[in-house]
Amino acid sequence: xxxxxxxxxxxxxxxxxxxxxxxxxxxxxxxxxxxxxxxxxxxxxxxxxxxxxxxxxxxxxxxxxxxxxxxxxxxxxxxxxxxxxxxxxxxxxxxxxxxxxxxxxxxxxxxxxxxxxxxxxxxxxxxxxxxxxxxxxxxxxxxxxxxxxxxxxxxxxxxxxxxxxxxxxxxxxxxxxxxxxxxxxxxxxxxxxxxxxxxxxxxxxxxxxxxxxxxxxxxxxxxxxxxxxxxxxxxxxxxxxxxxxxxxxxxxxxxxxxxxxxxxxxxxxxxxxxxxxxxxxxxxxxxxxxxxxxxxxxxxxxxxxxxxxxxxxxxxxxxxxxxxxxxxxxxxxxxxxxxxxxxxxxxxxxxxxxxxxxxxxxxxxxxxxxxxxxxxxxxxx
Amino acid sequence: xxxxxxxxxxxxxxxxxxxxxxxxxxxxxxxxxxxxxxxxxxxxxxxxxxxxxxxxxxxxxxxxxxxxxxxxxxxxxxxxxxxxxxxxxxxxxxxxxxxxxxxxxxxxxxxxxxxxxxxxxxxxxxxxxxxxxxxxxxxxxxxxxxxxxxxxxxxxxxxxxxxxxxxxxxxxxxxxxxxxxxxxxxxxxxxxxxxxxxxxxxxxxxxxxxxxxxxxxxxxxxxxxxxxxxxxxxxxxxxxxxxxxxxxxxxxxxxxxxxxxxxxxxxxxxxxxxxxxxxxxxxxxxxxxxxxxxxxxxxxxxxxxxxxxxxxxxxxxxxxxxxxxxxxxxxxxxxxxxxxxxxxxxxxxxxxxxxxxxxxxxxxxxxxxxxxxxxxxxxxxxxxxxxxxxxxxxxxxxxxxxxxxxxxxxxxxxxxxxxxxxxxxxxxxxxxxxxxxxxxxxxxxxxxxxxxxxxxxxxxxxxxxxxx
Numbered sequence: 035x036x037x038x039x040x041x042x043x044x045x046x047x048x049x050x051x052x053x054x055x056x057x058x059x060x061x062x063x064x065x066x067x068x069x070x071x072x073x074x075x076x077x078x079x080x081x082x083x084x085x086x087x088x089x090x091x092x093x094x095x096x097x098x099x100x101x102x103x104x105x106x107x108x109x110x111x112x113x114x115x116x117x118x119x120x121x122x123x124x125x126x127x128x129x130x131x132x133x134x135x136x137x138x139x140x141x142x143x144x145x146x147x148x149x150x151x152x153x154x155x156x157x158x159x160x161x162x163x164x165x166x167x168x169x170x171x172x173x174x175x176x177x178x179x180x181x182x183x184x185x186x187x188x189x190x191x192x193x194x195x196x197x198x199x200x201x202x203x204x205x206x207x208x209x210x211x212x213x214x215x216x217x218x219x220x221x222x223x224x225x226x227x228x229x230x231x232x233x234x235x236x237x238x239x240x241x242x243x244x245x246x247x248x249x250x251x252x253x254x255x256x257x258x259x260x261x262x263x264x265x266x267x268x269x270x271x272x273x274x275x276x277x278x279x280x281x282x283x284x285x286x287x288x289x290x291x292x293x294x295x296x297x298x299x300x301x302x303x304x305x306x307x308x309x310x311x312x313x314x315x316x317x318x319x320x321x322x323x324x325x326x327x328x329x330x331x332x333x334x335x336x337x338x339x340x341x342x343x344x345x346x347x348x349x350x351x352x353x354x355x356x357x358x359x360x361x362x363x364x365x366x367x368x369x370x371x372x373x374x375x376x377x378x379x380x381x382x383x384x385x386x387x388x389x390x391x392x393x394x395x396x397x398x399x400x401x402x403x404x405x406x407x408x409x410x411x412x413x414x415x
Numbered sequence: 416x417x418x419x420x421x422x423x424x425x426x427x428x429x430x431x432x433x434x435x436x437x438x439x440x441x442x443x444x445x446x447x448x449x450x451x452x453x454x455x456x457x458x459x460x461x462x463x464x465x466x467x468x469x470x471x472x473x474x475x476x477x478x479x480x481x482x483x484x485x486x487x488x489x490x491x492x493x494x495x496x497x498x499x500x501x502x503x504x505x506x507x508x509x510x511x512x513x514x515x516x517x518x519x520x521x522x523x524x525x526x527x528x529x530x531x532x533x534x535x536x537x538x539x540x541x542x543x544x545x546x547x548x549x550x551x552x553x554x555x556x557x558x559x560x561x562x563x564x565x566x567x568x569x570x571x572x573x574x575x576x577x578x579x580x581x582x583x584x585x586x587x588x589x590x591x592x593x594x595x596x597x598x599x600x601x602x603x604x605x606x607x608x609x610x611x612x613x614x615x616x617x618x619x620x621x622x623x624x625x626x627x628x629x630x631x632x633x634x635x636x637x638x639x640x641x642x643x644x645x646x647x648x649x650x651x652x653x654x655x656x657x658x659x660x661x662x663x664x665x666x667x668x669x670x671x672x673x674x675x676x677x678x679x680x681x682x683x684x685x686x687x688x689x690x691x692x693x694x695x696x697x698x699x700x701x702x703x704x705x706x707x708x709x710x711x712x713x714x715x716x717x718x719x720x721x722x723x724x725x726x727x728x729x730x731x732x733x734x735x736x737x738x739x740x741x742x743x744x745x746x747x748x749x750x751x752x753x754x755x756x757x758x759x760x761x762x763x764x765x766x767x768x769x770x771x772x773x774x775x776x777x778x779x780x781x782x783x784x785x786x787x788x789x790x791x792x793x794x795x796x797x798x799x800x801x802x803x804x805x806x807x808x809x810x811x812x813x814x815x816x817x818x819x820x821x822x823x824x825x826x827x828x829x830x831x832x833x834x835x836x837x838x839x840x841x842x843x844x845x846x847x848x849x850x851x852x853x854x855x856x857x858x859x860x861x862x863x864x865x866x867x868x869x870x871x872x873x874x875x876x877x878x879x880x881x882x883x
Contacts (some may be wrong), residue, residue: 077876
């Protein structure tokens with residue numbers, strides 16, 4: 035079987051000799067010309083007619099992407115997805131995002147340069163290159179300079195090329211053989227590989243499952259849980275009464291439950307509703323009304339509920355003429371202090387909720403005593 | 416005078432001012448390989464084993480104490496309010512600073528075409544990697560729960576929250592990790608052709624496989640070199656900006672806060688100068704030992720060491736200027752708090768640390784003005800050690816002295832480091848020297864490929880030598 039040589043190699047002692055030899059070989063040899071040197075020899079690119087490396091352009095584009103990606107990500111997280119105020123700066127405080135923008139740009143650019151050069155442009159790693167088996171390789175990485183004419187699939191005239199290289203000044207000639215093509219993969223090997231991968235996946239999954247499960251409960255990782263603290267409703271020997279939870283100091287006022295110094299309902303008439311009549315207030319009023327008031331006063335506020343029949347109680351009709359004439363303060367007073375059979379709701383409803391309920395009661399009064407003029411002409415037809 | 420001679424700076428210089436040769440004697444590329452790479456196939460001398468055993472022991476003690484800290488909690492250290500930053504952050508800044516010399520030598524001096532850098536760049540780059548590794552340990556254990564360290568990374572999580580990108584501590588995470596990644600890449604790219612040389616010269620099957628794998632099948636193709644040189648130069652250019660940014664960002668950890676004594680605009684350049692200062696001192700210490708024990712006197716010449724010492728002297732003067740400017744800022748601000756903080760440096764609880772800093776960083780390096788002094792081993796080792804000590808104390812003064820007396824006199828507190836603090840500090844030195852010794856054992860300590868480029872006659876298109 036006649037094997038095609040991969041390339042014919044001429045070895046030179048100095049970079050000068052190699053550079054001098056290139057023009058003659060270039061004009062006469064058929065095949066691709068390649069040089070092998072222990073270090074980059076300047077002027078080689080021009081001599082071999084190699085184009086300028088595109089690394090610069092790649093780096094520029096990726097560096098720009100790195101910078102914009104970082105800035106965009108920072109603006110999005112700090113301003114949109116998780117807006118946080120820091121030191122009174124605005125959400126889109128781009129000045130503070132410059133350091134990471136810069137680092138990200140350098141990171142993208144450098145790794146594009148390094149890995150792009152290795153993986154994309156130079157097609158490394160390659161451990162099957164025929165040149166790796168060349169006898170001359172150890173001498174090239176040491177101190178020799180080689181000029182090669184590579185076949186690239188076409189037949190090479192070995193004798194003519196050897197003579198040409200020798201004439202150009204090469205001290206030694208080597209013919210590098212094309213390596214044997216690797217045989218087909220055996221089914222046995224495939225089976226074994228598949229089995230190994232499957233077993234590996236199962237083992238990795240099992241380990242990950244238990245790792246993640248046990249990770250938070252192993253010391254010292256669990257130390258955060260072991261703190262001396264008193265949970266709600268727990269007993270404590272520290273206090274005489276044995277209760278872990280303590281009552282607030284006498285006279286403590288809860289937020290939104292400010293006591294009001296009004297002696298009677300008549301006097302409360304002068305209180306003004308502090309809340310504006312907004313959709314939000316009315317919604318809150320409706321919510322509180324439905325929860326606390328509608329059980330007795332009815333969902334419409336007219337005092338008609340099942341309670342009336344069952345217990346014979348007579349809850350007030352909130353939409354009656356009398357109630358319509360009540361001042362806001364009077365209704366507020368009844369909610370807070372109760373009246374007749376009605377208990378006080380000061381503990382259940384905050385000040386704001388009470389006033390919202392007052393607004394809502396007004397809505398019910400208006401809705402159930404609507405005038406013709408309230409309805410638009412279109413609807414009344 | 417001919418026009419060519421007029422524009423050639425070398426031609427105009429008198430003989431005494433011309434740079435001396437960067438290699439003593441004549442060295443052929445082959446002989447260079449034999450000298451630099453042959454130790455890989457030899458058994459190291461007894462001294463190496465002794466040094467390795469010492470360094471590794473100290474390193475293991477350090478790791479044991481880190482384990483103890485993690486198991487018991489940060490209470491094992493001397494940190495407490497108001498001195499919440501103690502040895503952990505001092506050591507972090509110290510090691511990151513040392514890591515800056517490598518990139519400066521390999522990247523910035525490459526851009527300036529300083530040919531003498533080729534002999535020492537590999538070592539300096541390796542030291543960068545190891546120093547940043549030492550530095551990286553400290554913030555991780557400083558956070559108290561290192562297993563939650565990944566919370567610093569912006570990854571989508573169930574909690575629906577993101578890190579605060581306006582915080583200098585987040586900038587730090589990005590700057591230091593980018594710096595480590597890029598330094599490692601830069602180091603590896605430089606090593607790759609040397610790995611190919613090692614692959615082709617070693618006799619051992621195992622080492623051949625190991626180096627072949629690391630060389631990724633590098634062949635020295637002209638079409639590969641063309642991309643390689645371009646990529647290497649671009650990374651050098653980017654790393655130059657990076658190296659300046661990293662220690663600036665580290666200084667922002669201080670300068671962006673409102674602590675008196677930290678909140679100063681001089682901090683970024685002051686920190687960068689200090690980083691180069693400390694880094695060069697460490698490079699000198701290690702180079703002197705390596706040069707003598709590995710018999711590399713003809714490649715790392717006295718000229719190299721002298722240039723290094725001149726840079727150390729320059730940085731020393733820059734540091735002196737920065738210290739003066741700190742005093743000026745304190746006086747000119749007319750702010751009682753800054754004034755108080757500055758007086759603490761020179762006449763406060765830690766006055767001895769302040770004066771150790773000034774003596775070691777400013778006064779002792781001035782001896783380098785003497786030519787005989789900066790060309791003697793004893794002299795340069797003395798200065799380098801004093802700078803290393805001085806720069807550590809500088810960070811001690813900045814951090815501890817500024818923090819231990821805050822705005823509330825009722826919370827003033829004297830910071831006392833514990834034995835665990837000291838143990839972890841020495842452990843980090845153990846780690847550093849363990850890695851340095853391993854590096855000197857299995858990798859080429861001088862970038863042979865880059866050295867071959869500056870041998871006489873290596874670049875015929877540049878009139879004989881390289882870059883002339």
